[in-house]
Amino acid sequence: MKFIDEFRDADMAKAVLCQIHRQSKRHVRLMEFCGGHTVTIMKHGIRQLLPETIEMLSGPGCPVCVTANADLDKAIALARQPDVIITTFGDMLRVPGSRSSLQKTRADGADIRVVYSTIDALQIARENPAKAVIFIGIGFETTAPTIAASIMKAEEDGINNYYVLSLHKLCPPVIKALLDSGEVKLDGLICPGHVSTIIGSRPWEFAASDYGIACVVTGFEPLDVLQSVDMLVNQLEQGKPRVEIAYRRGVTTEGNLRAQELMNIVFEPSPASWRGMGSVPQSGLRLRKEYERFDAEQAFDIDPGPTLEHKGCICGDILRGVKTPPDCKLFRTSCTPEHPVGPCMVSSEGSCASYYHYGTV
Amino acid sequence: MCLAIPVQITSIEGSEAEVEFGGIAQKISVFLTPEAEVGDYVLLHTGYAIAVVDEEEAQETLRIFEEMERLAEA
Numbered sequence: 001m002k003f004i005d006e007f008r009d010a011d012m013a014k015a016v017l018c019q020i021h022r023q024s025k026r027h028v029r030l031m032e033f034c035g036g037h038t039v040t041i042m043k044h045g046i047r048q049l050l051p052e053t054i055e056m057l058s059g060p061g062c063p064v065c066v067t068a069n070a071d072l073d074k075a076i077a078l079a080r081q082p083d084v085i086i087t088t089f090g091d092m093l094r095v096p097g098s099r100s101s102l103q104k105t106r107a108d109g110a111d112i113r114v115v116y117s118t119i120d121a122l123q124i125a126r127e128n129p130a131k132a133v134i135f136i137g138i139g140f141e142t143t144a145p146t147i148a149a150s151i152m153k154a155e156e157d158g159i160n161n162y163y164v165l166s167l168h169k170l171c172p173p174v175i176k177a178l179l180d181s182g183e184v185k186l187d188g189l190i191c192p193g194h195v196s197t198i199i200g201s202r203p204w205e206f207a208a209s210d211y212g213i214a215c216v217v218t219g220f221e222p223l224d225v226l227q228s229v230d231m232l233v234n235q236l237e238q239g240k241p242r243v244e245i246a247y248r249r250g251v252t253t254e255g256n257l258r259a260q261e262l263m264n265i266v267f268e269p270s271p272a273s274w275r276g277m278g279s280v281p282q283s284g285l286r287l288r289k290e291y292e293r294f295d296a297e298q299a300f301d302i303d304p305g306p307t308l309e310h311k312g313c314i315c316g317d318i319l320r321g322v323k324t325p326p327d328c329k330l331f332r333t334s335c336t337p338e339h340p341v342g343p344c345m346v347s348s349e350g351s352c353a354s355y356y357h358y359g360t361v
Numbered sequence: 362m363c364l365a366i367p368v369q370i371t372s373i374e375g376s377e378a379e380v381e382f383g384g385i386a387q388k389i390s391v392f393l394t395p396e397a398e399v400g401d402y403v404l405l406h407t408g409y410a411i412a413v414v415d416e417e418e419a420q421e422t423l424r425i426f427e428e429m430e431r432l433a434e435a
Contacts, residue, residue: 001416001419001420002367002369002402003367003402003414003419004366004367006419006423009426010428011430012423012426012427012430014433014434015426015429015430015432016426016429018432018433019429019432019433034363035362036362036364052366061363062362063362063363064362089362089407091362114406116408117407117408117409118407118408119389119390119408119409120408137365138362139362140363141399142362142406142411143362143363143364143367143406143407145393145409145411146390146393146406146407146408146409146411149390149392149393149409193363194363194364194365194404194406194411195363197365197404197411197412198411220364220415223426227409227422227425227426233365246422248415248418248421248422249414249415249416249418249419249422250365250404250412250414250415251412256394256411256412258393258394258395259393259411262393293402347362349362
């Protein structure tokens, strides 16, 4: 078993769909939080295969998309500092900030390198002791422990020229903020798979107990997503919303305790600014005092300038689930993957990019 | 961004492991999954294993789908 093809079997998918059609009676509105799930749903045409009783909405689960312009501007301002090498995941490169992007800043002469892992960023720091190497730390709970690990490794190996711009975000607090806003009425939530690999399924309990939302944690193959829809429909038809795990091969109730511990040693929760949602309490991670010498914001005196928003772009509304990409006037006209206006068109898992590549509109 | 793919560990040395990924050998970190052993499949995310894939649970999930298939045919 290689844990991929087995979960793409067409006959099994038909059987799960058959069961969903059989048991779905009442109209339900489900949100897939994660951009990775949006890609699976769009790529495999899952939305079109579901009964009309099931409405699917995309959520804010794309770290690149939710990074606020003010934070992008900080990354760009850091890149303009002398003797600095910026290391970043590739998705961030083309996201437009207020006035520029990392890609344009690189074209202007800044040393900005795409890395696959913080392991590569650390290696660049070792090889360039006279430069400050800054990693643009974006990502949810899935990624934050790997950044924490890199900071601990830098400390252990005495690497003094490695810094992190911590723009990490936490998922349960933003779901809470979304539910509290009352803007979107949800019945069920497809909870993020690999975020839950780290944090476990327990942090989603509040959504079921306090808000009556059915929750199923699942993986990213088409059968995983279909199974989660089946389990959500089953919970809602029974009128018993709770938290269940469909992705049992990769998620437990407790999560990865070691990863949680490392994250807690290096970071502490802080308010974070989300595109479309503004500041959400306790939804970000900042470096703890013991590790603040690795904090790029503390180490460099930068002036990112005033924040500007992109005219006509509705990424914020799309991330909150109140609008869909085809509702945007810029979609497929002035905003395309080649010339993106907003981040949801840049990231491969952004809603706009998913609709653009796989949508039928 | 939270993409993680199952890869099989072929060797481990300290917190570094080698995995086979699309026919290519690649070095990864098992710092976050000290319980990982040679032969295990792990979920690989940005160069780090974040979980050991539970094969028994995977088989159990597939059994649920097989059961649904039988029901659909009935």
